[in-house]
Amino acid sequence: MSKTALITGSARGIGAAIAIRLAKDGYDIALNDISESMFENNETVEAIKALGRQCEIFVADVSDHSQCEKIVKDIKARFGSIDCLVNNAGITRDGLAARMPEEQYDLVIAVNQKSVFNMMKLVGSVMLRQKSGKIISLASVAGLYGNPGQINYSASKGAIIAMTKTMAKELGSRGITVNAVAPGFIKTPMTDKLTDEQREKMLELIAMKRYGLPEEIAGVVSFLASDDSSYVTGQVIEISGGLMM
Ligand code: NAP
Secondary structure, three states: OOOEEEEOOOOOHHHHHHHHHHHHOOOEEEEEEOOHHHHOOOHHHHHHHHOOOOEEEEEOOOOOHHHHHHHHHHHHHHHOOOOEEEEOOOOOOOEOHHHOOHHHHHHHHHHHHHHHHHHHHHHHHHHHHHOOEEEEEEOOHHHHHOOOOEHHHHHHHHHHHHHHHHHHHHHHHHOEEEEEEEEOOEOOOOHHHOOHHHHHHHHHHEOOOOOEOHHHHHHHHHHHOOHHHOOOOOOEEEEOOOEOO
16 A cells, blocks of 8 residues: 655645655655645646656645644545655744744744644644654754744744654654754745845855755655664754754
8 A cells, every 4th residue: 555645835845845755755645735826837746646646735724723633634534544744834034033023933933833733743643543654844953053033933943853852752662753854054935035145154154065955855854754764763864064063
């Protein structure tokens, strides 16, 4: 029987690259994003179908527990199992702490962190019954080292690292592995928003003197979603071209 992977926020960027890579690895794919319009003229679905895999879109705001509950039920009904969960959906709303409105802090925590609770809880329950599964979450170097102007984002990503370790301990005895990746600076619509000055500064700190590609994140997620990582759990793998060594 084929396996199914759910990737949140996968209409574009790193999530889309992960979805295509996991389809290449043999997973059927449940795509998710916050609105149907994100999938208009979207090449990801066609790319996955061309690989001979099943692919369906499940629209939900993953910060909303009841919307998550609905799509997890629908995915289970459609595919029969959920074997891999990739918590990828994320946003930035940057600003210095002293000037950050409370709502700006709360929004990033809800989308980046509460969504991971929602999905780890709901998909985790499905995996507990299956007695198998792979959970991989997108943290960030901001969650490991902090980043000025990102108190909300770095808090959410640091929390994902702690949640990964907690869930690895809660689910490990049932054959479920729970890991995180911490990307550095990856070329996507999220980082296209940075100024040239911010980009130059970041490049100086990267040993490999280039930015990463979404496919380079997808490769590591592929390893964590495969049997090759069967004894790896509770870990955070940094993918940053050698930042802050
Ligand atoms: P992206 O291009 O902005 O893609 C993120 C996707 O998630 C977007 O399609 C976005 O839709 C969707 N999304 C946002 N809020 C959502 C919600 N509430 N429910 C469902 N989907 C939602 O970002 P990316 O650069 O690929 O980043 C993917 C992940 O990697 C994020 O968790 C990010 O924090 C992490 N990461 C990225 C980098 C980097 O350098 N790019 C570095 C470290 C970590 P909208 O466009 O409508 O918001």
